[in-house]
Structure formats: structure tokens, C-alpha cells
Amino acid sequence: MLLVITYSRSARESLRNICRAHEESIVRQFGRAALFEATEFGAFQALRLREKHDDAVQVERTRPFNEFGAVPAAVREAATEYENRDEPAIPYAIFASGTDHPSKAQMQESELRSPGSVGDP
Amino acid sequence: MTQPITVRIGDTVRHGEVIDLPATANPTVLRDAIREGNSEPVSIDCERPQPVHDHVGYIHTEMGIRTQTALARAGRSRELTTASDDEIATLDAEITELDAELAAQGHHSAVEHRVEIAENRRERAELREAVEAARGRLQACREHSLDTEGAVEALEAAITELSERETATAAAAEQLDHARETNRTRRDLREKRLRLEDRRANLKRDARASLVDQLNEEFSAAVDAVPGSTATDPFDAPPVVTALAVARIADLDAPVVLDCDRFDSPGAASDWLDTPILYV
Numbered sequence: 001m002l003l004v005i006t007y008s009r010s011a012r013e014s015l016r017n018i019c020r021a022h023e024e025s026i027v028r029q030f031g032r033a034a035l036f037e038a039t040e041f042g043a044f045q046a047l048r049l050r051e052k053h054d055d056a057v058q059v060e061r062t063r064p065f066n067e068f069g070a071v072p073a074a075v076r077e078a079a080t081e082y083e084n085r086d087e088p089a090i091p092y093a094i095f096a097s098g099t100d101h102p103s104k105a106q107m108q109e110s111e112l113r114s115p116g117s118v119g120d121p
Numbered sequence: 122m123t124q125p126i127t128v129r130i131g132d133t134v135r136h137g138e139v140i141d142l143p144a145t146a147n148p149t150v151l152r153d154a155i156r157e158g159n160s161e162p163v164s165i166d167c168e169r170p171q172p173v174h175d176h177v178g179y180i181h182t183e184m185g186i187r188t189q190t191a192l193a194r195a196g197r198s199r200e201l202t203t204a205s206d207d208e209i210a211t212l213d214a215e216i217t218e219l220d221a222e223l224a225a226q227g228h229h230s231a232v233e234h235r236v237e238i239a240e241n242r243r244e245r246a247e248l249r250e251a252v253e254a255a256r257g258r259l260q261a262c263r264e265h266s267l268d269t270e271g272a273v274e275a276l277e278a279a280i281t282e283l284s285e286r287e288t289a290t291a292a293a294a295e296q297l298d299h300a301r302e303t304n305r306t307r308r309d310l311r312e313k314r315l316r317l318e319d320r321r322a323n324l325k326r327d328a329r330a331s332l333v334d335q336l337n338e339e340f341s342a343a344v345d346a347v348p349g350s351t352a353t354d355p356f357d358a359p360p361v362v363t364a365l366a367v368a369r370i371a372d373l374d375a376p377v378v379l380d381c382d383r384f385d386s387p388g389a390a391s392d393w394l395d396t397p398i399l400y401v
Contacts, residue, residue: 007311009318032315055228055304056311 001027002036002046003060011053018045035062070112074102126376126397127166139391140376141400148401151378152179155399167397170375171198177368181380186360186367189333192340195371196332203331205324212321219314226307234297241290248283255279336370343369348383348393368394 006012012032019029025042027035036042038061050057067076078101082092096103102110128135130146142151146163154160155170155178170178176191255276262269333340343366344355352358355366361381368377376397384390387400 007308007315009315009322012315055230055307058304058308 001038001062002042003033003058003062004036004046004049005033005058005060006049006053006056007032007058008053008056011049011056014049014052015057018049070114072102072110072113074100075107078102124168124374124397126399128399129164129166131162138397139387139400140398141387144401146399146401148179148181148378148380148399151399151401155375155378165376165399167376168374171371171373173198173367173371174373174375174377177364177371177373177377178375179378179380180361180364180368182361184360184364186363188356188363188367189329191363191367192336192370193329193332195367196336198371198373200372201332201335203328205328205331209321209324209328212317212324216314216317216321219310219317223307223310223314226303226310228307229300229303231297231300231304234293234300237293238290238297241286241293245283245286245290248279248286252276252279252283339370340366343367346393365394368396371396 004015006015015032015034016029019026019034022041022045025037025039025045027037029035036046046057046059050059078096081101082095085095092104095101125136125138126140128140128142128151130142135142150160150163151165154163154165155167156174158164158166171194173191173194176186176194255272255278259269259272259276261267262272341355344350344352344358344362346369347358347362347365350358350362352362355363358366361383365381365383373394373396376399377394378399378401379387379390379394380401384393387398390400391398
């Protein structure tokens, strides 16, 4: 899908107008952002917005998130086990210390495995 | 407190507080001349109009008017203030500052990098095929015990070209990354600006409501006092009545172009409005 984010009042207004007029091509709208369908028509609307409002419009292409491909098992397990912990008040750092769970810093430094690199057409 | 004005239409010059013009004078041209000082062939020498003039600068029977906004601006022409004014001024200053910061930063378009990357990828795919083909030819030469020198050279050339292309792609991707990073900082500023603008818009709405509230009684009385007015709800009066009432309440610097027959004379209209007029 195409994630379209607006950064000015006029761009936000244009986005709302497009969402109203082309409901069938809009997957989801949130305030000043929206998800357009990944069709040429969705791209057409996104490009129109960028043409009109220049850098007050950001367009990103999303891809489905498959945690089994993109995320190491240790991270998935840590998430599951932390959410099912016995003591709700325990911070993750303490929960993870002395275990095989990755630390917050380790996870922050590790980029997700990606099927392509930045700028994938 | 009315100031005399000077109107020039072609070779005709009129001067005074009440200027009665022939029916051939185009009222919208007159209004534009008041706003811009000059609107061929008309030029008008008068004070600069205030924002309320946008609403009551040309009063006629076919007009429309946004009552609340017009009334609030009439209040501003009299220098009325509201509890929101200080914060609005602070936000104005902050937004101006952000604009300066944004302008200083400049916008790094990533379009060129995107074009380059997309082209590189297309070419890279073709070059990979070329490498495979060259490899196939070399293999065939070997299988048939033919001279491999030419095939080896062709394969090496294809591999070199592919590797150059890959280097270029990587460099472009890095530049794009860099541009995205810069634009992220820029968007942080824009996001902040948008929040401030939204806040300011809310405060302006509050200010408008407060000004309307302050002038409510005076406005009702003015609507009642408009000659021939039969309005029961002052906020639901015909636009021309509303405009006359707003113009009466406002402290107008610039003249009003008046095209309605509610007054006995142009002088009576000017007295009632307490403002210089151009009567057509």
C-alpha cells in the first residue's frame, strides 16, 4: 500500500478531499495520513498530492510484515514471553537480564531483515 | 472622524467625504481601486482598508456576507481585544521562526536519487542476463573444445560492467538514505509547525467568538436601526442589512462603495455609517 502523510493544513485538506472523492481507493484514513491502495490509480492520487504540495506530502510504500521472515526467533519469543509474564510491573530490562532474551540495545541496533534495500522501486 | 477622499475616473476628479457617482461607474472597479489604490481607469486616494473592508467594502442588494467573521473584524477595526490575543501573537512569532528555520535548511529533493536507483536496477538486471549469456557461451566453447579466449574476454567485460553498475547503485542508495535523513528533520519541523497552526486556528476561532459576543447587543441595535429593516433575528437578516449594520459598528478607515436605496440621500447614508462613501 502507499502511506501518504501530510505536513501542512492545505495538504491535509487536499488529502481529505481525495479520501472523500475516491473512497474505493483508500484503504484507511487517519487524520492527516492515509493508506492508498497499491494501484496505479492510488499512485496517481499520491503523486497529484505531492505535485501540489511538494515536500508537505510524504509518500512511502508499505509491505506486508511477516515476522517469521523479518524477525529473528529470539525477538519473537521475547515478545510473547514478556507479554505473558507473571509480574506485570517488571520492566523489560530486568525481565531479560540473565536470560537468552535480547536486550533493548541489541534490538535497537539490529535492522530488520528486509527482502530489498532502501529505494526498492 | 471621516477623512476626505479623492476619486479620479479618467479625467474626472471628485473630492470629499461623500462622493455621488453616475450609475455608469462600475462598483467592483471602485472597490478594487480602494483596495489596491489604483484600478485602471479609476484611482482613489484614501486610507488603506482594514480586513473588515473585505466584507463591507461594497454593499449592494445581491451581496453575500459571513456575519460572524465580518463582525469579528469590525471589532478588530475598533481595536477590541480578546483573551486569546497574546497566545496568538506568540504562536505567530513561533511560526515565523520555524519558517525561517525551514527556509535556511532548504529542501533536498530525492527525486534524482530515486530516478538513478530505478534506472540502475533496470540496467543491473539486463547486465546480469548478459553475464549469464556470456557464461553460457564460454561453457559452450569449452564443451565443443573451441578457442575460449574471445568468450573469456566477453565474460570478463560483462562482469566488470555489472560490478560497476552495482557500485553506482549502492552509492545512489546511500545518497537517497542521506536525503531521507535530512528530510526527516525537515518534516519534524513541519509537523511542529502544523501543530502550532492548528492551535492558532482554534484560538482564532475563540477570539472570533469572543469579539462577536462583545458586539452582540450593539450589532442587534444596528440591525434594528437599518432603514427598512424587518429582521427579527439579527444573525438571520438579509446580507445587505447585515453589511450595513457591520459597517456602522466598524471604525472604517477606507470608504465604502454603496449601491442600495435604503437612505434618503448619500449624505444620510454616510452620516448613518459614520464613514466616507462612494455612492453609485
